[in-house]
Each structure stands twice: as structure tokens, then as C-alpha cells.
Amino acid sequence: MADTANPFFSPSTLPYQLPPFADIRDEHYRPAFERGFEEQLAEIDAIVAAGEPATFENTMLPLERSGQTLQRVAEVFFNKSSSDSTDFTNALEEEMAPRLAAHQDAIRLNPELYARIASLHARLDELGLDPESRYLVERYYTEFTLAGAGLDDADKERLREYNQRLSTLTTRFEKNLLADTNELAVVFDSAEELDGLGEGELSAAAQAAAERGLDGKYVVTLVLPTGHPWLADLTRRESRERIMAASRARGIRGGDNDNRDLVLEITRLRAERARLLGFDTHAAYVTADQTARTPEAVADMLGRLAPAAARNARAEQADLQRQLGDDETVEAWDWAHLTGKVRAEKFDVDFAAMRPYFEAERVLRDGVFYAANRLYGITFTERPDLVAYHPDARVFEARNEDGSELGLYILDLYTRDSKRGGAWMNPLISQSALLDTPTVVVNNLNVPKPAAGEPTLLTYDETNTLFHEFGHALHGLFARVAYPRFAGTNVFRDFVEFPSQVNEMWMLWPEVLENYAVHHRTGERMPQELVDKLHASESFNEGFATSEYLAAALLDQAWHRITADDAVEDVAAFEAQALADVGLDNPAVPPRYASTYFAHTFSGGYDAGYYSYIWSEVLDADTVEWFRENGGLKRENGDRFRSRLLGVGGSKDPLEAYRDFRGRDAEIEPLLKRRGLDN
Known part of the structure; x- marks a missing residue:
């Protein structure tokens, strides 16, 4: 194949170096991976073969x-x-995962390269580097050291085996989960079984059935978390139970998609690898290079929150039981539905009544984009001339207030069987001055797609998720760094959620809500009375919300605080004991993710790091207080947040960046108040 025939062999000539998706074929991927491996290893060999002593210019710059x-x-x-x-990408990913792990190890475990980086690190004060260049040396030295660069040859070989095997297992976990999620989609014969759903949801369920050749039926596809958003509206208890049962069955049914053995092997290998690297547990290994620093610090914080969250959840459960009556017991599949009734009773809030005001296009343009324009002066213009990787994925060009280029934003809103669950942001091209590269970022959500001609009405949670993921996108778009290592969201895992959580505040900010929350049929704005009731109920059901999250976070910690000598043989028994140990073993409040479908920790890079959402929420809640104290949606506030936090990417210590923005360390009290844990 001629070099010119493969689109990956040179930078794209499209605007912002957008990958030429119209030209990319399956046959291009493997040759590009092969050449990529070969080229980078040759580049590393050239660095270590240099006869001169290590300098920043002859070591760090060519490495970057x-x-x-x-x-x-x-x-x-x-x-x-x-x-x-x-099928092709699934097979190629399983093939490439261990090879990528081996490739990474070939670089990070290269003794000559590590010696050069260590030499620079030892002479940092003599090199006269600017702050970002100095931090680059520090980060590489820390990461290579933690990766095992100082091990002897025998231990390095064992480490390579661990890394390659783990990459294979985590890839398989993700593929099993996607397949089982699709297989467990719940089929209903009639609309009556889905009583309580609106026209948009019914249309989406009918469309999902039609795509499976089940005309006349309705299919409810599963979401990644345990609870499905439609459980709140479904009036038939047996229908809710069927959906919840399907959700919780993922990965435990036996057969090819069973993830239990993978969970056990992944956690055992991670523990053994941690011991090889000098740590008691995988959690200790992971947190050593996060802002938390130790699993004990994580346990201390989560342990402070769990008892109050469990207590609040039990009080909420008592309210739900009164709603249900004495003949039946509140179950997990009842919680969302009964909560809606209690919320309506106590606060007269009905989330279902809000959906007509959350039409997706209006939320995007007059909510998400509008808030970004008001706060940062940036604009978004759709570019239908630019082709994305799927017909549902839309490309927008972002520009600064002065008209200068900022980057491309791609939104892929809808769910499909070929898409993994959840919502996320990832880069396609990341800015760096060294490489003179622009920015292209993607937001993926999993909103059910209605039939053609029907409006896409978002739930309250889906609207919040869109604002959240856009916060990640802004982080990626705004970062302006010298080196690729610090581009975009390349920050500590327990800091990366902070900017996205902050962006959630604009969803209900009065000026923003008034601009986008318009009834899709009548054109009327959401009544202020409804908004006031929503604010009055903000801490309602936080016992449940905090408990289900903490249960997952503490379960993640439990799996990764086992040592290499601990023998775990039963996933369900381990999970039950871990939840009982922290008082979060309430059957009506299951973890947000059970072990066999906990993609964050077993395939998504959040292993021993799922705590990071609430860890960074401390910063988020404190930042929301700062915005309120300083006038909210103002350009000067946005400019400060952009320049001192979002704009630095990973080029400085994140807590140092936070202190630069806030003038002090974050305080936990705003978080406790937000989650109803302060009393």
C-alpha cells in the first residue's frame, strides 16, 4: 500500500486537522498501528543513542x-x-490492546531513556527551565519511576507480562459488557406495559424494536448505571422490575459474556503488579500519583460521608414506604418512581413535566452554547461540510470572541447498539505549541433516538449530563500548553471531573435556564414557579444519590485494597461484604454499578479512582460558591476560570492551579451542604 493511500500516515489537511473520516477504511488501521509502533521506537532509539549527555533539548523535546x-x-x-x-473493531482492539501495553512498556522501561530523564531530574535546579518545562521533567521522572523503570530485568519482564495480560482482560470486559447489555434489552409487547412514558420515550422504544426486527413491539435498551431513567415514570411495577432485573443481570449469567472471572483475575493481577512495584495494594499504587496521595486519605473522606448518606437514605426510604403502603416492601425498582411521588407531594415537583422544556437542540444551542458564550465569549457554528465518523455525529466550529480559531467540537448524542454505555469526552486532536496542533474534541451521550420527525426531549438527568460533558469539552478546547503531555484534560484522574462538574451549575442558572427552557410545542418558557420548586427540592433524595455513588466508589476501593496474598473466589460474596462493612448494604439502594458491569473500574481507567468524582466535587462546590459571591455569569469570572484553571491543562500541579484561581485551598463545607450531609 502506498504511503499516500493511508490517511493516518500524515497529518490531515482538513480544517483543524480533523481526521478524514470519509476516507478512513478498516484496512487502514492495522498498517497505521504497525508503522506507529515502528516509528516511535525508532525515535526513542535515536534519543538514547545520542552520544552527548542528556539535555532538555536532546531528550525531552524529541520524546514529546x-x-x-x-x-x-x-x-x-x-x-x-x-x-x-x-466485529472488526472489536477483534482489532483485542489484538492491539496487549501490543499497545507492550509498546508503552518498551518506552517506560527503557533503562537508557530512564537514565537520561533521571539525570535531568537530578539537575533540575541547574537547567534554567521555564515552569512548564521543569514540570515536564518532574512528571516524566515520576511516571517512569512508578511504571517500574527502576526494576531489574527479571522484574521488568514480569511487569510486561502483567501489563499485557491486564490490557487483554480489560478490553474483553468492555466487549462482554456491551454484548450483554444489548442482549438484555427488555422487550415489551404493548404500550400499556410502558404506561407513564411520554410520546418521545415510546417512540424511541418502538424505534429500538424496529431496528431489531420487532415491529409492533417496544424495546427498552439498558443504560450503564444500575438505575434506568425511565423507572421514574413507569407506573407498572412489574415493568420496572423487569428492567431493573435485566440491568443487574449483566455479566453474571454464565456463557461468553460473564464477567465474574474477569473481575477476579483483573483484581488479582493488579494486586500482584502493585507488589512488584513496591506497593501493598493497587489502590496505594494508583493514589500515589493523584492529589489524594494515599488510599487512607480516600477512605477517610468517603468514611466521613457514608454514615450520613446511609442515614439520610433510610429516612427517605421510610417516606417511600408510606407512599407504597404496608402490603409491599420498597424495592430498588420502586425507588425512582416513588421518589417522584414524594417529591411531588412535598415540593410539587414533577420531572416528567419538565421534559417538554428540554428539547435537545434548544438545550444545546440556547443553553450549553449560550452559557459558554456569556461566560467566555466563544461561539459555535455547525459545519455540515465537515464529515464526522457517524451520521449522527455533528461537527461545530468554536471561535473566540475576537474571531480567532479555538477548535472543533463534535457531539454524538444518541444511543445505538454499537456504542458503549454512559457518557464521555475524548480528544481526536490535542493542542500543543511544540507540534503546532489544533484541538478537536468529542462528546458522546446515550440519549434514546425518537422516530424521524419526533422531537428529542431530554430528561432532567440527560440535560445535566450534556452540561457536564461539555465542561470536559471546554477543558479540552481551552487548554493552551507547550507540550503534548499536558494537552487538554491530561490532568490527575481525581481532578479531571472538576471542570465538568462546575459546568453543571449553568443548567439552572436563571439567565441560562430562561434562555433555553422553552416548551417545544407552545413556545412558553418554563414557569418560574416550577423552577422555584425545583430549587427548594435540590437536596431532596440526596441520601439515595450519595449512597449509590459511595457504594460504587467504596466497592472500587475494596477491590483494589486487596493484597497479592488475599484469595477472593466469589464476586457476589465479596461485593456484599464490602458494602456491609461500610453500612451501605441496603437492598433498595444498590450501588450505581455492580462489579460485573462496573466499566469505570474494570475497563475505563478509573480503577481505584472512582472516588475522584466526589473528591473533585469538593473543589466544584467551593467554586460554585466563588461564582455566586462574584456575580455569577460574568465575562471577568469566566476569563479568570479559563486562564487560571482550564487554560493550563495539565501543565502545573492542579491544586496549585486551584489556589491560584480561588486564593486558598478548597473547603468541604459547601459539598456537605449541597448533599445534605451537614446536619
């Missing part, structure tokens, strides 16, 4: 320039395999 072909193909391929997988 290395691997551009591999980066181009990897960003596109893994976005494709997550958002629009096929």
Missing part, C-alpha cells in the same frame, strides 16, 4: 515529538471502537 502516527490512529480508532464498534 515522538509517536505522532501512533497518536493519530489511536485517537480515531478508540473513539470508533467506543462509539460505533463493529
